Amino acid sequence: MRKQRLVTMVAAGAAAVMTLSACGGGGGSSNNNNKGGGNPSATGPNAAIGKVFNPSDKKGGTLRMANAGDWDSLDPGDTYYAYSWNFIRLYGRSLMMFASAPGQDGAKLTPDLAESKGVPSEDLKTWTYKIRKGVKFDDGTPVTSKDVKYGVSRSLDKDTFPNGPTYFNEFLDLQGYTSPYKDSDPNGLGLKAIETPDDQTIVFKLKKPFADFDYFAGMPATMPVPKAKDDGTKYKEHVVSTGPYKFEKVELGKSFTLVRNTNWDQATDPNRKALPDKITMQLNVNADDLDNRLMSGDLDVDVVGSGVQPAAQAKILADPNLKNASDNPLSARLWYTNINGEVAPLDNIECRKAVEYAADRTGYQRAYGGNAGGEIASSLLPPIIPGAEKIDLYPSKDSAGDVDKAKEALTKCGQPNGFETNISYRAERPKEKATAESLQQSLGRVGIKLNIKPYPTGDYAKLYAGKPDFAKSNNLGLMVFGWAADWPNGFGFLKEITDSRNIKAAGNTNFSIKDPKVNDAIDKAMTEKDENARQKAWVDVDRKAMESAYALPGVVAKGLYYRPKNLTNVFITDGFSEYDYLALGVSG
Amino acid sequence: MAGSPEDSRATRPPRPSTVFAYIIRRLIGAVILLFVVSLVTFSIFFLVPRIAGASVEDMASRYVGKTADAETIRQMAEKLGFTDPLLTQYGRFISAIFVGADYSTGPTTVHCPAPCLGYSFITQNPVWPDLVDRMGVTISLAVGAAVIWLLLGISTGVLSALRRGTVFDRAAMGVALAGVSLPIFFTGLLSLTIFSYGLGWAVPGGTYVNFADDPLAWAGALILPWVTLAFLNAAGYARLTRATMLETMNEDFIRTARAKGLNERTVVVKHGLRSVLTPIITIFGLDLGILLGGAVLTESAYSLPGLGAYAINAIVNNDLPKVLGVTLVGATFIIIANLVVDLLYAVVDPRVKYS
Numbered sequence: 001m002r003k004q005r006l007v008t009m010v011a012a013g014a015a016a017v018m019t020l021s022a023c024g025g026g027g028g029s030s031n032n033n034n035k036g037g038g039n040p041s042a043t044g045p046n047a048a049i050g051k052v053f054n055p056s057d058k059k060g061g062t063l064r065m066a067n068a069g070d071w072d073s074l075d076p077g078d079t080y081y082a083y084s085w086n087f088i089r090l091y092g093r094s095l096m097m098f099a100s101a102p103g104q105d106g107a108k109l110t111p112d113l114a115e116s117k118g119v120p121s122e123d124l125k126t127w128t129y130k131i132r133k134g135v136k137f138d139d140g141t142p143v144t145s146k147d148v149k150y151g152v153s154r155s156l157d158k159d160t161f162p163n164g165p166t167y168f169n170e171f172l173d174l175q176g177y178t179s180p181y182k183d184s185d186p187n188g189l190g191l192k193a194i195e196t197p198d199d200q201t202i203v204f205k206l207k208k209p210f211a212d213f214d215y216f217a218g219m220p221a222t223m224p225v226p227k228a229k230d231d232g233t234k235y236k237e238h239v240v241s242t243g244p245y246k247f248e249k250v251e252l253g254k255s256f257t258l259v260r261n262t263n264w265d266q267a268t269d270p271n272r273k274a275l276p277d278k279i280t281m282q283l284n285v286n287a288d289d290l291d292n293r294l295m296s297g298d299l300d301v302d303v304v305g306s307g308v309q310p311a312a313q314a315k316i317l318a319d320p321n322l323k324n325a326s327d328n329p330l331s332a333r334l335w336y337t338n339i340n341g342e343v344a345p346l347d348n349i350e351c352r353k354a355v356e357y358a359a360d361r362t363g364y365q366r367a368y369g370g371n372a373g374g375e376i377a378s379s380l381l382p383p384i385i386p387g388a389e390k391i392d393l394y395p396s397k398d399s400a401g402d403v404d405k406a407k408e409a410l411t412k413c414g415q416p417n418g419f420e421t422n423i424s425y426r427a428e429r430p431k432e433k434a435t436a437e438s439l440q441q442s443l444g445r446v447g448i449k450l451n452i453k454p455y456p457t458g459d460y461a462k463l464y465a466g467k468p469d470f471a472k473s474n475n476l477g478l479m480v481f482g483w484a485a486d487w488p489n490g491f492g493f494l495k496e497i498t499d500s501r502n503i504k505a506a507g508n509t510n511f512s513i514k515d516p517k518v519n520d521a522i523d524k525a526m527t528e529k530d531e532n533a534r535q536k537a538w539v540d541v542d543r544k545a546m547e548s549a550y551a552l553p554g555v556v557a558k559g560l561y562y563r564p565k566n567l568t569n570v571f572i573t574d575g576f577s578e579y580d581y582l583a584l585g586v587s588g
Numbered sequence: 589m590a591g592s593p594e595d596s597r598a599t600r601p602p603r604p605s606t607v608f609a610y611i612i613r614r615l616i617g618a619v620i621l622l623f624v625v626s627l628v629t630f631s632i633f634f635l636v637p638r639i640a641g642a643s644v645e646d647m648a649s650r651y652v653g654k655t656a657d658a659e660t661i662r663q664m665a666e667k668l669g670f671t672d673p674l675l676t677q678y679g680r681f682i683s684a685i686f687v688g689a690d691y692s693t694g695p696t697t698v699h700c701p702a703p704c705l706g707y708s709f710i711t712q713n714p715v716w717p718d719l720v721d722r723m724g725v726t727i728s729l730a731v732g733a734a735v736i737w738l739l740l741g742i743s744t745g746v747l748s749a750l751r752r753g754t755v756f757d758r759a760a761m762g763v764a765l766a767g768v769s770l771p772i773f774f775t776g777l778l779s780l781t782i783f784s785y786g787l788g789w790a791v792p793g794g795t796y797v798n799f800a801d802d803p804l805a806w807a808g809a810l811i812l813p814w815v816t817l818a819f820l821n822a823a824g825y826a827r828l829t830r831a832t833m834l835e836t837m838n839e840d841f842i843r844t845a846r847a848k849g850l851n852e853r854t855v856v857v858k859h860g861l862r863s864v865l866t867p868i869i870t871i872f873g874l875d876l877g878i879l880l881g882g883a884v885l886t887e888s889a890y891s892l893p894g895l896g897a898y899a900i901n902a903i904v905n906n907d908l909p910k911v912l913g914v915t916l917v918g919a920t921f922i923i924i925a926n927l928v929v930d931l932l933y934a935v936v937d938p939r940v941k942y943s
Binding site: 080154157284288507 | 642645646650654655657660661663664693694696711718777780785786889890891898901904905906
């Protein structure tokens with residue numbers, strides 16, 4: 001009782017302050033020139049989706065952030081979390097970046113350290129960028145193209161920096177180059193795949209044509225690193241900044257603090273407002289406590305950006321005042337189940353189609369918390385990805401499954417009475433367990449008997465479901481999984497989970513989709529020069545993957561985010577499917 | 589009751605040389621025990637998976653990024669030394685404790701000085717400095733809570749025993765039962781919600797100030813975890829003290845003491861309480877040792893950066909060298925605490941001899 005009253009008190013307080021701040025919002029000296037407009041007095045659920053909530057240009061204050069886990073690395077060459085790529089723009093400048101803007105505008109690339117977008121050669125294998133003049137490191141040294149080249153070169157060394165993506169390793173024409181630390185060139189600039197004809201020009205040479213290279217140029221690995229300050233794995237403790245903030249203090253695994261970088265010049269940077277004076281980050285904070293602190297006003301942002309925990313979710317949805325301060329956006333993340341064609345009888349496409357038809361997707365959605373947890377998916381590409389189209393090849397009334405069609409497919413594949421197979425999920429994820437149980441029930445309607453097999457989350461892709469030999473020998477016919485886009489475009493979402501040529505001995509992201517037609521469609525999409533046609537080509541990859549029935553789409557994820565009253569300039573960016581950390585300011 | 593606390597012959601302290609020899613013997617035993625602990629822990633992490641069928645690549649795959657190919661995994665396995673025979677790996681781990689070890693950071697090499705308890709390949713840091721860094725938090729938490737729970741637990745237990753059956757006794761034992769039953773991740777979050785975010789009396793979770801920087805702020809930041817943790821443990825001590833006290837107060841030597849005309853206060857404190865202390869010290873040694881090894885749940889409930897939270901992160905991230913390091917440090921604390929307890933027996937109970 002007491003707890004409930006307390007929560008109500010806190011909520012009422014929050015609501016009161018919010019109303020007051022909304023009243024006072026118009027009289028401030030700030031002039032609102034945000035893209036997307038946004039009405040300063042607009043409150044309520046989802047007020048920060050597609051528009052700016054509480055717009056402001058007021059500088060000052062401390063933005064207090066926290067992370068329930070640890071950062072993979074603060075080193076721009078060694079990080080691979082969406083939140084980290086969102087946050088890193090505060091202290092680093094890559095050649096390109098996602099624009100700091102609400103909704104779909106936030107998923108558009110804009111030049112950052114580069115003056116303009118990359119200029120490709122006719123064959124799409126050479127990409128040239130000009131670097132802005134006047135950009136400096138936080139010690140005042142000017143940034144040159146050689147610092148960018150050095151940054152990319154060192155990120156290739158996966159012995160030293162294992163966390164980051166491997167796109168440059170795969171696409172650059174490396175000619176055997178592995179690391180600047182094993183380079184005969186004393187400056188570590190021996191990599192021939194990147195040329196720096198002068199201090200302002202950088203040229204990337206690829207071994208295969210690629211139309212979306214600007215997305216690569218937006219990865220943190222293209223942030224300049226001064227060779228003199230590089231000490232490999234230790235660099236993350238004292239990253240040299242090129243953004244509006246630099247590190248004041250880094251305590252690994254505990255916390256870090258960013259303060260203003262006096263050598264950052266607004267004149268060279270059209271993308272950043274840099275509102276707070278200081279940004280503090282606490283690491284390894286108890287996740288439930290973190291939510292409580294957000295709601296009590298003691299913290300401003302949960303940096304992981306996947307939404308609040310179930311306990312806080314229940315509280316927020318039940319209380320109108322709390323709900324008014326929350327956002328529930330769709331993300332570029334799909335929860336789905338792989339259908340393993342290596343396991344009989346799922347090697348027959350009709351048996352796989354039977355699974356697609358029999359599955360009750362409303363049960364899938366319930367497993368993820370109903371409407372607040374996500375929208376029912378009918379294909380792989382999430383709707384917020386530009387150009388995505390609705391594809392529903394296995395329709396059923398109310399998405400509850402079509403038992404008749406499923407039985408028909410079973411008859412066609414020679415298993416009229418159904419069959420028995422295993423379904424795996426990640427043991428520490430209750431939602432995946434609920435998914436497996438829900439599928440067990442709905443597939444059971446047509447005689448497909450599922451035995452449920454949990455495996456540890458940490459090793460799921462490396463030792464179990466993502467290891468083809470293991471999956472085959474353990475009869476894992478269905479494997480529950482999820483995927484989030486590296487970038488919100490067709491390539492960023494689909495390439496890693498649909499290209500069968502990527503499948504390795506272990507540690508896969510594509511567990512099941514093995515179809516040459518899909519691969520051909522991918523190749524076509526990757527070399528399509530026209531952006532609209534390219535988006536359509538990726539939709540074609542999505543359709544072909546669904547035709548081959550190797551994946552059962554479940555739910556496009558939605559996170560429930562709490563928006564503390566203290567925050568200004570708040571909006572969800574489709575670039576990262578979370579609040580845009582570059583734009584945030586504080587009013588308190 | 590030969591050898592009761594009244595026996596003046598036995599209250600003589602043991603000869604220093606005997607105690608010294610005893611300590612040396614125990615210390616040698618402790619080193620052997622730590623060696624066994626290290627061997628067992630090492631085997632759990634490095635031998636058991638191999639027996640269970642994991643290849644060296646499987647083991648190395650935890651230390652590479654999510655997009656690594658087979659070649660990278662193989663290279664990582666070699667870099668981490670997983671391809672060497674297990675005995676060589678164990679030998680390397682042990683020798684690092686005594687002479688340190690070198691680890692490549694890319695362009696340069698980091699020396700991990702003795703006692704090098706391993707090197708985390710995930711955070712790229714030697715484990716020992718991390719542990720030292722976090723020990724302050726855990727010691728602060730453990731010692732503060734221990735003081736509170738000892739005072740609170742023992743006094744409540746004694747009072748309850750002396751006023752057996754009264755309202756106080758029943759209420760205290762009821763609260764104590766609640767104390768042992770409620771898990772800290774519940775009481776921890778509840779106390780934060782009420783005292784920190786609701787009433788604003790305490791600091792929010794995750795706050796820690798070094799004692800040397802500001803003793804007052806240090807105590808202020810820890811008071812909530814102290815009290816919550818102490819409440820949990822005090823309950824057990826109160827129940828134990830009460831039971832032992834009730835038993836003791838019926839002993840012959842208490843009757844003798846009363847018959848000698850000593851006042852009740854002396855009887856209770858000097859005679860009764862003294863015999864109650866033996867079982868209390870026994871469990872206190874264990875509890876404190878475990879606590880110093882890492883008050884896992886308390887630290888994660890309050891987001892305190894101590895050994896317990898460190899261990900949890902290490903386990904979640906599959907960071908084996910860290911887990912190994914924390915285990916060894918935890919074992920050391922428990923062994924030391926037990927040694928201290930055994931020595932304290934002589935002070936409390938004169939029947940104990942070290943010859």
